[in-house]
Structure formats: C-alpha cells, structure tokens
Amino acid sequence: SLPGVGWKILAGLALVLGMAWYSISREERYLHLFPFPVQDDSMLCPPGEVEKKATLLLGNYTRDHPLFLQLNNYFWVKTPSPYELPYGTKGSEDSLLRVLAITSYSVPQSLQSMKCRRCAVVGNGLRLLNSSLGEAINKYDVVIRLNNAPVHRYEADVGSKTTMRLFYPESAHFDPKRENNPDTLLVLVPFKPMDFLWLETILNDKKRVHKGFWKQPPLIWDANPEQVRILNPYFMEITAAKLLNLPMKQLRKVKQKPTTGLLAITLALHFCDLVHIAGFGYPDSANKKQTIHYYEQITLKSMVASEHNISQETQAIKKMLDLGIIKNLTYF
Known part of the structure; x- marks a missing residue:
C-alpha cells in the first residue's frame, strides 16, 4: 500500500507545483499586460550629471553665477556689465537699484540645502x-x-505646485496669488529698462507708467515684494x-531674443x-489655425511679430534632448 501512498504524495x-507554476506564469502574463512601475528610474538623482553634460553644450560652464541680482554686491562681476538689457544691465543701473531696494534676492534655504x-x-x-x-509634475522638488x-x-494636466514663475510685465498674470503658491518666487525677466519702472511703480503704488510696453501690463498686481526676484x-x-x-x-x-x-x-x-520638461514645442508651421497654448486661443500667427526664432529654439531643445541633458515628459 506504500507505493500507492507515495504516488498520491507525488x-x-x-x-501543487503545477498550480504554483500556473499562478506565477499567470502573474507574469498580467505583469506583461499591465506593467507596474517597480521603481521610477527616471526620477533617480544623478548628482553632477547635468552639470557635466551642460559643459559639453555651454563650454566654459560654471555654476558660480547668482540666480538673482542683489543690492549689496550689485556689480556681481568686477567690471560693469558690457551689455544692455536683456543681456546685461548697462544703462539701467539707477532704476534697477531702486527695484532691488524693495525686493529680495535670496534662494530659500529649503531649496539651497x-x-x-x-x-x-x-x-x-x-x-x-x-x-x-498634474500629479507627476507635483512630485518634482522644483x-x-x-x-x-x-x-x-x-x-x-499641469499640477498645482509652482516654485518659481518667470515673467515680464506684459506677461504677468493679473492675479498672482490665485495662480501661484504663497511661497512661489516671482522672477522678473527684464527685457528693457521700462520693466524695472513698472515693478517699482506697482510695488510702491506710485503713478503707473502706460507707455513703452508692447501690450498693457497689469495696473494692479497684488504680489508680496518679499517673493519677487530679478x-x-x-x-x-x-x-x-x-x-x-x-x-x-x-x-x-540682432532683433531676435530668446523666449522665457x-x-x-x-x-x-x-x-x-x-x-525634465513638459509642454514645450509648437504645432507644425503649416498648421496656422492650431492654438499654441493650453489655456488660450492664440495661434502661431501671434508669434510672427515676436522677436523669437521658433525653429532655432526647437533645434536647441532637440540638441539638449539628444545629449540627454534634459528629458521630455510630453512629446516634442
């Protein structure tokens, strides 16, 4: 009778083995059908990687330059700026100093550390x-x-976290508190001397300047000067x-200028x-009726008068993607 018992055990x-194999292979089949992200390698941090690759692109690349202009060491290089705005501050020092006196320049400790x-x-x-x-974008540190x-x-679609927002007067949102977090840094990108004047009159509540802008900037812009940077x-x-x-x-x-x-x-x-970048790239230039932004109905036609060279910028971004310096979350 033992052999009979042995056969039964076998x-x-x-x-049991057959069922285990079946359930494992079934699980593998499911994993194949529904790939679960075990670990998102794209978010692993490679320290120094961007810095190293950026050197290939930018040549004598250094991270020593302060992000924001500050009053106390205003001449941030030993020689005054060789260029006028937007590439330097030559000739705009007076109005800039008045703006720097009422705004801030620090990078928050939480980011710095x-x-x-x-x-x-x-x-x-x-x-x-x-x-x-949206959810993916909110997971980034910055x-x-x-x-x-x-x-x-x-x-x-776009998330709700904003660490920094780059703008110039004509592109400032009239309600900064609604579209940003309380600790968002509002970073002015100065294109012309009038931009400093706009900021000064807004933050000091002086008489507004109306002339000198290609589009009327906000006349009321309720922002905390502590959060504003240049x-x-x-x-x-x-x-x-x-x-x-x-x-x-x-x-x-050269009339051409880079986009924000x-x-x-x-x-x-x-x-x-x-x-990582998201939401970059324009529609095909043949597609004149296609809107270019996710939130408004303007088309490529509006870019014709601008001083931006879209195809040149596209090439620059493609190069960065090819070199692996940046990654794209949307298609390009």
Missing part, C-alpha cells in the same frame, strides 16, 4: 491639455512655470550666445541635478 506535489534638485520646467504648450500630468500660464482649473541677465546672455548662437558683439543689429521658456531651461541647467 501526484499531490505535482499538482537640497542634496538633489529634481526640476520640472513646465511650458505653456497645447500638448499639456488632457495630458493628466517646478518652474512661465508667464501668465494658469494653474487654477488646469491642475489635473533674474540675473547672465542667463539670458548664455541662452542667446550658447544655445541660439546669436552674435553678442552685434546685438543692436528656453531661458527657464538654461536656468534649470545651472540650478538643478535633474531637468
């Missing part, structure tokens, strides 16, 4: 609409946004000279350990 074992800064630069492109990227792009009512024009200079190869010696003749978006990526290259 049969039972075979059955981070071992790894994982940054998302969020563009304003139409491809963010219905992307459901989220940089541009101009007047709204967050309110678009949270599911971007160091060095980053605009680097974007123009190194990414767009504009001839810096003949700047007066490309500038934000340059800033991220100097500040972050991981740079």
Whole structure:
C-alpha cells in the first residue's frame, strides 16, 4: 500500500507545483499586460550629471553665477556689465537699484540645502491639455512655470505646485496669488529698462507708467515684494550666445531674443541635478489655425511679430534632448 501512498504524495506535489507554476506564469502574463512601475528610474538623482553634460553644450560652464541680482554686491562681476538689457544691465543701473531696494534676492534655504534638485520646467504648450500630468509634475522638488500660464482649473494636466514663475510685465498674470503658491518666487525677466519702472511703480503704488510696453501690463498686481526676484541677465546672455548662437558683439543689429521658456531651461541647467520638461514645442508651421497654448486661443500667427526664432529654439531643445541633458515628459 506504500507505493500507492507515495504516488498520491507525488501526484499531490505535482499538482501543487503545477498550480504554483500556473499562478506565477499567470502573474507574469498580467505583469506583461499591465506593467507596474517597480521603481521610477527616471526620477533617480544623478548628482553632477547635468552639470557635466551642460559643459559639453555651454563650454566654459560654471555654476558660480547668482540666480538673482542683489543690492549689496550689485556689480556681481568686477567690471560693469558690457551689455544692455536683456543681456546685461548697462544703462539701467539707477532704476534697477531702486527695484532691488524693495525686493529680495535670496534662494530659500529649503531649496539651497537640497542634496538633489529634481526640476520640472513646465511650458505653456497645447500638448499639456488632457495630458493628466498634474500629479507627476507635483512630485518634482522644483517646478518652474512661465508667464501668465494658469494653474487654477488646469491642475489635473499641469499640477498645482509652482516654485518659481518667470515673467515680464506684459506677461504677468493679473492675479498672482490665485495662480501661484504663497511661497512661489516671482522672477522678473527684464527685457528693457521700462520693466524695472513698472515693478517699482506697482510695488510702491506710485503713478503707473502706460507707455513703452508692447501690450498693457497689469495696473494692479497684488504680489508680496518679499517673493519677487530679478533674474540675473547672465542667463539670458548664455541662452542667446550658447544655445541660439546669436552674435553678442552685434546685438543692436540682432532683433531676435530668446523666449522665457528656453531661458527657464538654461536656468534649470545651472540650478538643478535633474531637468525634465513638459509642454514645450509648437504645432507644425503649416498648421496656422492650431492654438499654441493650453489655456488660450492664440495661434502661431501671434508669434510672427515676436522677436523669437521658433525653429532655432526647437533645434536647441532637440540638441539638449539628444545629449540627454534634459528629458521630455510630453512629446516634442
């Protein structure tokens, strides 16, 4: 009778093993069908990686330049700025000093002390609409946004966290408190001397300046001066000279200027350990009726009069993607 029992035990074992194999292979089949992210490697921090790769792109690259202009060491280089705005501050010192006296320049300690800064630069492109990227964007340590792009009512697609927002007077959102977090740094990108004057009159509640802008900037802009910063024009200079190869010696003749978006990526290259972008890229130039932003109905036609060279900027971003300096969360 023992052999019979032995067979039963063997049969039972075979059955158990067979079921185990079946459940494992079934699980593998499910994993194959529904790949679960075991660990998101794209968010692992490679310290020094961006810095190293940026050197290939930007040449004698250094992170020694302060992000924001400050009053006490205003001449941040030993020699006065060789360029006028937007690439330097030559000729705009007086109005700049008045603005620096009422704003701040520090980088918050919470950002400064981070071992790894994982940054998302969020563009304003139409491809963010219905992307459901909001939750992913909020996971980054630093989220940089541009101009007047709204967050309110678009949270599911663009997220709700804003660490820095780059803007100039004509692109300032009239309600900064609604579209930003209380601790968002509102970073003025000065394109012309009038931009300092606008900020000064707004923050000091003086008589507003109406002339000298290509579009009427907000006359009321309720922002906390403590949160306002002035971007160091060095980053605009680097974007123009190194990414767009504009001839810096003949700047007066060259009307072209970098977009705030490309500038934000340059800033991220100097500040972050991981740079991901989302919502960059324009529709095909043949597609004249396609809207270009996720929040408003303007088309490529509106860019014709602007001083931006879209195809050149696209090439610059493609190059960065190819070199693996930045990664894209949307398609490009």
